Amino acid sequence: MSGRLIEIILTSFPRILIPGIKVTIPLTILAFSFGLVIAVLTALVQFAQVRVLRQIARFYIWVIRGTPLLVQLFVVFYGLPKVGLIIDPFPSAVVVFSINEGAYAAETIRAALESVPSGQMEAGYCVGMTWAQIMRRIVLPQAMRTAFPTLGNELISMVKDTSLAANITVTEMFMTTQRINAVYYEPLVLYLEVGLIYLLFSTGLSKLERVGEKRLSAYGKR
Amino acid sequence: MPLLEVRELRKSFEGAGEVLKGISFSVEKGEVIAILGPSGGGKTTLLRCINFLERAESGTLIFDGRPVDLASANEKEIRSIRLRTGFVFQNYNLFLNRTALGNVTEGLVTGRGQDRKEAEKTGLLMLDKVGLADRADAYPNQLSGGQQQRVAIARALAAHPDIIYFDEPTSALDPDLTGEVLAVMRQLAEEGMTMLVVTHELGFARSAASRIIRIGDGRIEKECPAGEYFKD
Numbered sequence: 001m002s003g004r005l006i007e008i009i010l011t012s013f014p015r016i017l018i019p020g021i022k023v024t025i026p027l028t029i030l031a032f033s034f035g036l037v038i039a040v041l042t043a044l045v046q047f048a049q050v051r052v053l054r055q056i057a058r059f060y061i062w063v064i065r066g067t068p069l070l071v072q073l074f075v076v077f078y079g080l081p082k083v084g085l086i087i088d089p090f091p092s093a094v095v096v097f098s099i100n101e102g103a104y105a106a107e108t109i110r111a112a113l114e115s116v117p118s119g120q121m122e123a124g125y126c127v128g129m130t131w132a133q134i135m136r137r138i139v140l141p142q143a144m145r146t147a148f149p150t151l152g153n154e155l156i157s158m159v160k161d162t163s164l165a166a167n168i169t170v171t172e173m174f175m176t177t178q179r180i181n182a183v184y185y186e187p188l189v190l191y192l193e194v195g196l197i198y199l200l201f202s203t204g205l206s207k208l209e210r211v212g213e214k215r216l217s218a219y220g221k222r
Numbered sequence: 223m224p225l226l227e228v229r230e231l232r233k234s235f236e237g238a239g240e241v242l243k244g245i246s247f248s249v250e251k252g253e254v255i256a257i258l259g260p261s262g263g264g265k266t267t268l269l270r271c272i273n274f275l276e277r278a279e280s281g282t283l284i285f286d287g288r289p290v291d292l293a294s295a296n297e298k299e300i301r302s303i304r305l306r307t308g309f310v311f312q313n314y315n316l317f318l319n320r321t322a323l324g325n326v327t328e329g330l331v332t333g334r335g336q337d338r339k340e341a342e343k344t345g346l347l348m349l350d351k352v353g354l355a356d357r358a359d360a361y362p363n364q365l366s367g368g369q370q371q372r373v374a375i376a377r378a379l380a381a382h383p384d385i386i387y388f389d390e391p392t393s394a395l396d397p398d399l400t401g402e403v404l405a406v407m408r409q410l411a412e413e414g415m416t417m418l419v420v421t422h423e424l425g426f427a428r429s430a431a432s433r434i435i436r437i438g439d440g441r442i443e444k445e446c447p448a449g450e451y452f453k454d
Binding site: 117119120122123124125126127128129130133137138141142145219 | 273274275301304305307308309311313315316317318319320328329332333334361362363377378381
């Protein structure tokens with residue numbers, strides 16, 4: 001390998017990693033957290049069979065899962081200004097990724113809620129608890145444990161998907177790499193390098209996921 | 223005045239037709255009533271209807287002198303009755319994410335707003351009563367079926383209910399584990415707890431019940447003191 005190439009790799013590494021830490025990771029954490037909140041609410045209104053809200057939830061999931069993430073990003077960032085709603089690149093990305101994650105995770109959590117035996121609910125009623133109390137203290141915690149591995153997978157997907165935010169001018173890792181490449185024109189090396197950093201991030205998350213899973217299994221399998 | 227009176231309870235299920243065809247009976251305080259009868263006769267449905275786990279088509283429940291419509295009771299009426307009753311399920315239904323002690327205290331703390339410390343004291347007392355004080359920290363999956371059912375009885379007992387409903391409490395257990403559960407129930411009966419027990423355990427019905435109600439095909443076929451029932 002030529003000295004020039006080694007130097008490009010060494011100098012570009014921190015230049016790519018820093019936006020990874022400053023943009024990619026915060027974007028992932030924020031969007032995933034908001035997404036989870038949306039997902040729990042969306043799953044609950046379906047589980048509780050709240051009539052109108054349930055239909056709204058189904059519609060939301062149908063639209064979001066049925067359209068590309070990239071299209072959703074473009075609609076919010078390039079489209080909404082046409083109707084006077086201008087949102088900065090980073091907040092736009094947070095909004096779109098949250099809404100997108102919310103739709104997928106809602107289905108995961110709904111299925112997990114349905115997998116909790118109905119006897120748990122009945123036992124709660126019989127000891128004098130209300131529906132909301134049973135959901136919060138008994139059913140939802142059990143469902144979240146069931147959903148945990150799938151949600152972990154979704155989190156890992158999201159880290160990688162944040163690279164799409166480059167298309168709406170968020171200077172995250174991928175866009176930074178593109179810019180560096182524009183100067184040096186070493187696409188093979190630079191794109192492999194950014195791929196490696198994504199791989200590091202995903203690996204770290206998988207490790208975390210496994211630790212979390214172990215902790216949650218305190219009360220064992222059913 | 224009876225503690226509880228059921229009048230003309232009717233219930234049908236789609237596809238199964240009418241499962242309960244007008245059931246009426248009453249329970250005096252301190253009575254132990256065994257509900258016997260063939261499987262599919264509606265015994266379990268009866269218990270579930272009077273604790274509102276199923277909605278009856280029609281009928282009245284008079285609990286401690288206050289009549290409530292079994293078909294149209296509102297949430298407040300239902301809860302006020304549930305706060306005074308205990309229910310023991312066939313398959314235990316312990317909260318899977320709670321320890322044995324947590325199972326007993328959950329309803330006291332969350333459902334009734336009791337102080338946690340106070341509830342834990344009661345909880346340990348109840349676990350001791352069913353012989354499981356040393357398993358207070360075990361999760362349901364670490365307990366045998368018999369132990370789980372005893373925790374479930376402790377849970378039903380903890381709030382000092384006026385009556386405990388038992389829905390085939392030993393049917394899901396291995397034969398060698400039914401004894402420990404029946405022993406706890408016998409002890410409760412001797413202490414004067416009012417109990418309504420759906421069961422197939424004729425031995426228990428003979429020795430612990432004061433009265434027998436036999437249900438078949440959705441109707442009460444026979445109702446008499448236990449002594450009389452087992453004479454023939």
